[in-house]
Amino acid sequence: MNRTGIYVLPLVAALGVSTAMPAFAQGVLKYGMASQDLGTMDPHRATTTPDKPISGWVFNGLVRFKPGSDDIGSLEPDLAESWESNDDGTEWTFKLRPGVTFHHGYGELTAEDVVFSLNRSADPDTSAFSSDYAAIDKIEAIDPLTVKITLKQPIPSLLGLVANYHGGNIVSKKAAEERGADFATQPVGTGPFMVENYVPQERVTFVANPDYFRGTPKLDGIEYRYIPSDSARDLALRAGELDVSYGRQDQEWIDSVGRTDGLTVDIIRPAELQQFHLNTKSAPLDNIEVRRAVATALNRPEYIQFIGESLAQPAGSVIPAGNLGWDGSTPIYGEGDAEAARKMLADAGFADGISLKMVQTSLPNMLSVAQVAQAQLALAGIDLQLEVVDHQTFHAQIREDRSQVVYYSAARFPVADVFLTQFFHSASIVGTPTASINFSHCDVADDEIVRARSETDPEVQKQLWAGAQKKIIEHICAVPLYDQLIAYARRDNVEWGYDLQAGMHLGPIVTELTELR
Amino acid sequence: MLRFAGQRLLTLIPTLLAVLTLAFVLVRIVPGDPALIILGDQATPEAIARFHERTGLDQPIWHQYFAFLAQLAQGDLGVSMISNRPVLSAVLEVLPYTLELSLAGVFVGVVLGVPLGVVAARSNGGPLDWIVRIFTLGGLSFPAFVSAVLMLLVFSVWLGWFPVISSGKPLTDPWGRFMSLALPALNLGLVMMAYVARVTRGGMMNVLRSDYIRTARAKGVPARRIVWKHALRNVLLAVVTFTGLYFSVLIGNSVLTEIVFNRPGLGKLVIGALERRDYALLQGLVVAYAVLVVLVNALTDLCYRFVDPRVKA
Numbered sequence: 001m002n003r004t005g006i007y008v009l010p011l012v013a014a015l016g017v018s019t020a021m022p023a024f025a026q027g028v029l030k031y032g033m034a035s036q037d038l039g040t041m042d043p044h045r046a047t048t049t050p051d052k053p054i055s056g057w058v059f060n061g062l063v064r065f066k067p068g069s070d071d072i073g074s075l076e077p078d079l080a081e082s083w084e085s086n087d088d089g090t091e092w093t094f095k096l097r098p099g100v101t102f103h104h105g106y107g108e109l110t111a112e113d114v115v116f117s118l119n120r121s122a123d124p125d126t127s128a129f130s131s132d133y134a135a136i137d138k139i140e141a142i143d144p145l146t147v148k149i150t151l152k153q154p155i156p157s158l159l160g161l162v163a164n165y166h167g168g169n170i171v172s173k174k175a176a177e178e179r180g181a182d183f184a185t186q187p188v189g190t191g192p193f194m195v196e197n198y199v200p201q202e203r204v205t206f207v208a209n210p211d212y213f214r215g216t217p218k219l220d221g222i223e224y225r226y227i228p229s230d231s232a233r234d235l236a237l238r239a240g241e242l243d244v245s246y247g248r249q250d251q252e253w254i255d256s257v258g259r260t261d262g263l264t265v266d267i268i269r270p271a272e273l274q275q276f277h278l279n280t281k282s283a284p285l286d287n288i289e290v291r292r293a294v295a296t297a298l299n300r301p302e303y304i305q306f307i308g309e310s311l312a313q314p315a316g317s318v319i320p321a322g323n324l325g326w327d328g329s330t331p332i333y334g335e336g337d338a339e340a341a342r343k344m345l346a347d348a349g350f351a352d353g354i355s356l357k358m359v360q361t362s363l364p365n366m367l368s369v370a371q372v373a374q375a376q377l378a379l380a381g382i383d384l385q386l387e388v389v390d391h392q393t394f395h396a397q398i399r400e401d402r403s404q405v406v407y408y409s410a411a412r413f414p415v416a417d418v419f420l421t422q423f424f425h426s427a428s429i430v431g432t433p434t435a436s437i438n439f440s441h442c443d444v445a446d447d448e449i450v451r452a453r454s455e456t457d458p459e460v461q462k463q464l465w466a467g468a469q470k471k472i473i474e475h476i477c478a479v480p481l482y483d484q485l486i487a488y489a490r491r492d493n494v495e496w497g498y499d500l501q502a503g504m505h506l507g508p509i510v511t512e513l514t515e516l517r
Numbered sequence: 518m519l520r521f522a523g524q525r526l527l528t529l530i531p532t533l534l535a536v537l538t539l540a541f542v543l544v545r546i547v548p549g550d551p552a553l554i555i556l557g558d559q560a561t562p563e564a565i566a567r568f569h570e571r572t573g574l575d576q577p578i579w580h581q582y583f584a585f586l587a588q589l590a591q592g593d594l595g596v597s598m599i600s601n602r603p604v605l606s607a608v609l610e611v612l613p614y615t616l617e618l619s620l621a622g623v624f625v626g627v628v629l630g631v632p633l634g635v636v637a638a639r640s641n642g643g644p645l646d647w648i649v650r651i652f653t654l655g656g657l658s659f660p661a662f663v664s665a666v667l668m669l670l671v672f673s674v675w676l677g678w679f680p681v682i683s684s685g686k687p688l689t690d691p692w693g694r695f696m697s698l699a700l701p702a703l704n705l706g707l708v709m710m711a712y713v714a715r716v717t718r719g720g721m722m723n724v725l726r727s728d729y730i731r732t733a734r735a736k737g738v739p740a741r742r743i744v745w746k747h748a749l750r751n752v753l754l755a756v757v758t759f760t761g762l763y764f765s766v767l768i769g770n771s772v773l774t775e776i777v778f779n780r781p782g783l784g785k786l787v788i789g790a791l792e793r794r795d796y797a798l799l800q801g802l803v804v805a806y807a808v809l810v811v812l813v814n815a816l817t818d819l820c821y822r823f824v825d826p827r828v829k830a
Contacts, residue, residue, distance in 0.1 A: 036789040039554070039599065047557030124564035125571075128557040131564075181601035200610050201781035201789075225682060227779045231666050236681040236779075239674045392549030392794050395558065410558075422559060435562055 027220030029494065029510060032233045032245040035226050037201045040184040043169035044120055044127040049246075050226070053507035057206060057222065058103075059171065059189035061164035062094050062114065062147075067509050070270050070502035072324050072414055075159050079109060079170055079190065080147075089154040089456055094162070096145040100213045102172040103194035111141035113173045118149070120176065121167030129167035132413070136161075153454045156417045156461065157324070165413070165504050192217045192512040201226060208512075218497075218515040234489075237263065243494050243516065244508065247487035249365060251308020257489045264490055267310055269502035270411040271483035273320040274303070274369065277406040277423070277439040280477055285356070285404055289348035291476040292333065294356075294405075296344060297380035298373060299336025303482045306372055311487060315480035318424070318472050322502075325416030325452070325465035330473045332480060341380035353381030359403035360386045361394035369481070370407050398439060401431040406439040409484065411506075416465040420449045424472050442477035445469075493517045533807050537589075540803040541582055541796075549794040551598045572598050574796075585800060594801035599793050604801030607786065612805070615782040618705060618774065619767045621698055623760060625706025626713050631749075631756060633710070634717025639744060641722060649714060656711030661770065665704045665777035672700060683778040701778040705771055709763055716759050720752035753824050761817025765810045 035050035043055035064078035065071070080094040100109040120126045122133035137150045151158065162168045175188035185198045192214070193206035204224045208217040227233045230248040237245045238260065247253055247265065257263050276298070284290045304312045313321065316328030345354065356377075360370045367388060374384040384405065389397065398406045412418040421436070422428050426443035428436035445468035452464035472478065488508060497513025552568040553560060569575040573584065588595055594604040637649035673681045683697035724730060725748055733743050772784025783802065790798040 036785050036792075039793075045555065047559075124556075124561070124567055128555070128560065131559065131561050184600060185602075199781070200607065201785050225779070227682065228785075229777050229779070232669065232681065232777050232779050235666075235669050235674050239677070239681045241681050389548070390792075392553070392792065393547065395553050396548040396550055412559075433562060436559065 027516065028223055029219050029221070029514065029516060030223045030225060030241065030243045031510075032225045032227045032236060032242040033507075034228055034230065034233065034246045036228050037226055038185070038198060038204060041187045041195060041198075041204070042184045043171065043187070043189075044117075044129065044167055045184065046166075047128050049506045052505040053503070053509070054204065054224065054505075055166075055169050056164065056191075056503070056505040056507075056509040057193040058187055058191045058195060059164060059169035060100075060191055061168040061170060062096075062162040063159050063168075064164040065502075065504050067498040067511050067513075068496065068500040068502060070322060070414055070504050072157060072160055075163055078164055079114070080162075083159075085158070089158065090151045092149045092151075092158055093142070094147045094149070096147065097213060098145055100190050101211050102175065102190055103188050103209060104175070106172040106175045106188050109170070109172075109190055110144045111147045112144075114147045114170055115139045115141050116173035116176070117170045118162070118167070120171070127167055132161060132167055132418075154456055156415045156453060157413075160413055160415060163504075193219075193222055193510065196221070212512055214512050217512040219510070222510055237489055237491070240491070242491075244488060244490045246507070247489050249311060249484070249487055251310060254308065254310050254487055262492050264492055265310075266488045266490060266500055266508060267485050268488065268500060268508065269322055269485060270414060270504065270506075271313065271320045271322055271485055272409045272411040273315060273318075273419075273483055274407070274409050274481045275315070275318065276373065276479045276481065277408060278476060278478065279401075279404045279406075279439065279441055280475070281441040282404050284348075284350060284354050287348055288476060289344055290350065290354065293341040293344035293348070293380065294377065294382060295333035295476050295479045296335070296337050297341035297377050297382055298334045298479055298481070299376050300332070300334035300479075300481055302336060302376065303369065303372065306369070307482065307484065311485050312482040313485070315482050317469050318478050318480050319416055319419040319469065320411055320414075321483045323412075323414045323416050323419060325462055327462075327466035327469050329466065330470045332473055333476070334479055334481075336376060338376075338379035341382070345381060353383065355383040355385060356404045357385050357387065357402075358405040358407070359394055359397045360388050360407065361391045362388050363391050366407060366409060373407075373481075399430050399435070399437070401439075403439070408437070408439065416468075417449065417453055420445065420465065420468055420472075421453075424468070424477060425449050440477035442472055442475065444475045444477070445471040529807075529811050532811075533804070536803055536807050537586075537800065538582075540800055541585065542578075544791075544794070544796050544799050545578060547794075551794040551796065554793045554795075555599055589804070594804060595797045597790075597795055597798045599795045599798070604798050607798060608783070608801055608805045611781045611783055611786055614780055615768060615771060615775075615784070617698065618701055618771050618780060618782065619764065621702030622705035622709060622767050622771070622774075623764055625702050626709030626763075627756065627760060629706070630710040630713025631717050631753075633714040634719075634752075635721055635744060635749065637714065637718040638721030638725065646718075649718070653711035653714045656707045659707075661704060661708065661773045662777055664707060665701075665774060668700050668704055669777070681779075683780050697780075701774050701780055704778070705767065705774045708770075709767060712763065713756060713759065716755055717752055720755045721748060724748045724751050750824070754821070757817060757820050757824055761813060761820070764813045764817075768806070768809060768813075 033050045039048050039051045040046055041054050043059050046052050046055050060078045062078060062080035063075045066074045066076055079097055081097045083094045085092045118139045122130050122136055124130040135151050135153060135155045137152045140148045142148050172188040176183050179186055187195055192209055192212045194209050196205045196207045198204045206222040208220055210216050233245045236242045254265050257265050278285050278291050280286060317326055319326055370386055374386060377384045423438055424442045424445055426446050427434045428438035429441050430439055448464045448468035452461050455461040455464060493516050495515050495517055496508055497511055500508055503509055552565040556564050573581060596603050597607060633649050637646045640646040669681055673679045679700050680697050683701050730743060730748060733747055771782055775782040775785050787802050
């Protein structure tokens, strides 16, 4: 979540913008992003929505998500031609594709680059994703085109860790060592596009990699423009100065763009689950009947209406839809029954109602959702006291365990283990030395989460994950509100070259097949 | 003149020190942690601790403060905590854009504002005066981001005269650069124009009532010459004072214009640094702003000498 902007688009929409679209095809795709500036192009450091798409254009993994898909079952060869593992899944051997070259004359890809990259991803000093690689024992180059990975214990998806996502992106060893901190602005990978130039607060320009191993890209390049204002991005798109633009994430915008000739809205996964985490150790929420009352008073269908059906989907579990291991079989409270909630509170000894403290980010999209909740809970005599602070303060304070209710919006690597571990395993409880982001202090599903991690039978593993979700829902550690998708707009002459359903990099991936017609 | 400049610089030091201390303390009082930005929201406590160690954030605050001052005394603004790039180069990269925009805004403000004010004063209570007064009231009360969007909509999207994205034109393309500067400068200069027109109008009305103007009239000097030569010269003193003061405000105000017109600039850098809790970059920016304001004030003093021969520094 990193959005800044001035929210004056309704003004533009109200004036009924419509213009003739100049239809000239150019070889450079102009892509507008809602950000002041680049954070980093280092794929092992890129954690924000504006930074992530770049990794998908510049780098490859050993395997890759099929373009346009977030299905972990659809992983296909990328830099590796083939791979095999031993029976218990603790030793993996990858055969690299020969003749792949790095950008800017950094030579051929070898096993040494892969070993360097994965070790770099596992090192907390150089990577934001080091904890994902904790199970790796060693990574070796057997010969220039063979890499062997040995695990301490089996994990749910080793292939996910070497995919073209986060730490799985393979960088040039020579370039990373030579360039040091400058690698963040001058990265070197093997992907279809190479970084040409970065102008602070303005843009990054990419040129096609003529030696790309899947063939020379159809586009000549990409111009990635940083345009923080929603309305300016919108106007630039309508004036033909952008081909693709990160959308304003609401229904009104989607409808307005949808009505405009020459523009198309792309709504993509991964879904970010919007969820209220209830602190199960803090009075009065330590009483499960009180949590039940809160969950009952929340009216989940109203959020779908509020956000809009294009972007919001009903949430069926405490992990995001589409995750491997997601299970929607346990009923969730949240029908907005204020009377029933009042009665539950009275039965629990709180006939006069309760008051809950919630530290809330001032990001407009999230703040409005919290305000809806505040109004819903008020009907049941629950006073949700919002302490609105800026986004960084919010992140700091919720990690200090200062909010009884935490509204968190998140997508994770799409395997149930990651979300369950970070949000619901007792080792992740905020304020502890091993803390991650378990705001609810939930500890009821530790056993299932841990056992599923090293379970080699996929069916048993799924049952364990389903069991964990059931326990968390029934213990009411969290109330999932809805799954939110991501909206982009593009001009009709942009052809992605694949079926766009999802973007693991939180944006449409631009491939060698993408073109402007 | 040199002595004058030297004195200026000396008085700058305590001011700068106070501003820096304030900035240093304020950014650290606000909760938040650059480590979470760099490491992401899934960062482990261990990784955060290592980041703090590497950037010196684990040291006591007074230790950080003196380390920063010592660094600054050597002319080193340090490196950004987020990007690891030198703060000085980050500032210098975008400074020309901010200066370009602010100067153009001042130009628009003065070139449009002064004649408007003069016309209004001459009409004094007449229809032209009313039109100017309503027009300037509009300029004062219209939020800059609304006028910016309206301008973009009309001139860039509907008429297609100017680009929507006002950046990315190199100096080697002066026409493109001018076209992309025009709307932002107009937007930024509009509020200033309104102020300048009011200052000019007020000053003009006073001056036109003064004895020497009456004398000039009695001598039969043409009205046009009285207004534009004899009276305006005296009014300009107030305009220059106002412009000098307002120029600093303009540098601060430019951020909204920078955002909507998508121009690089100091303002956007400040917002980015605040959002990311990039303490080092913020401190560097405070220094940059302080130096800018002092320079502008010195320039204003210089201008007095041209406008008013009585002022001798």
